[in-house]
Amino acid sequence: MNHRRTLPSPSGSKLTWALVACLALAASPLMPSPVSAQDVQVTGPLAGAPAVRRMRVYREGRLQLQPGVAISLLDEYDKAILFTLQAQYHLTDWLGVGVWGGYAGIHLNTDLTDQISSQGVSTPRNRLSLPSRQGFDQQIGQIQWTAALQATFIPLRGKLALFQKLFIDADLHLFLGAAFVGLEERADYDASAPSSDCDIDCSQSARATRVAVAPTFGLGLTMYINDYLGLSLEWRGMLFAWNRSGTDESGSPDGDFPDGKINSNDRFLALNHFIQIALTVYLPTEAHITE
Secondary structure (H helix, E strand, O other): OOOOOOOOOHHHHHHHHHHHHHHHHHHHHHOOOOOOOOOOOOOHHHOOOOOOOOOEEOOOOOEEEEEEEEEEEOOOOEEEEEEEEEEEEEOOOOEEEEEEEEEEEEEEEOHHHHHHHHHOOOOOOOOOOOOOHHHHHHOOOEEEEEEEEEEEEEEEEEEEEEOOOEEEEEEEEEEEEEEEEEEEEEOOEEOOOOOOOOOHHHHOOOEEEEEEEEEEEEEEEEEEOOOOEEEEEEEEEEEEEEOOOOOOOOOOOOOOOOOOEEOHHHOEEEEEEEEEEEEEEEEOOOOEEOO
16 A cells, blocks of 8 residues: 655645744733833832831941950960950941950960960970979960950941840941050070079069050941940951960071070961950930931
């Protein structure tokens, strides 16, 4: 049996294309039209209204006083607890300038310091670094006080929800400035030329003070209790070089290590971390409210 392939007739093809064209024209109103940029003209009661109404402006034109407590973090040998105070004037709601300072009224030995004091071993090689293990906590470096000039930026503000029921105003702030840090470290000593007044054992408790200049920066969160009271939590970093352990850490130009001296060559650059909690007070006590 012969099978023939039936080809569509020209008239059938034209009919098919005509149907497709009709369907395309019918669907054209449903297709999305190109979006063009244009100004949205708001009419009615909202015409000319601000983006936010009745907003409390907590910072602009107000003096901020902030007593607090800070503690050093990640310090290997000594943990300093500082009693701090900040005074700051806010030029705008997003920019303020002021001073911050703290006094280290409490020092706590870390676990590493306690372990060295109880288990450290003095040898001829480390004799200068550890004259006696019992006196190790007397040779470590300590932060005594700090003061800083800084600018504060407030890029974000909004509300925090506590337990999905209590909503409080809050803002995130960043700060940057220059700090002066009062340090107490082990005094300089040269084992090759010992002083008649002080030998190696005596040098372990000999102290010297100096002021280090350091950049300071950090960020914080302020939560507002009412118009003039808030609670602030901040992290602060300060970058400077010091001899935390009071040990002989440097070598001589001839390549000998240690070099038998306690001096500025034994200082290492370190980022010193602090966490602070503070009470924030704004003056005048009444916050401005926008229209």
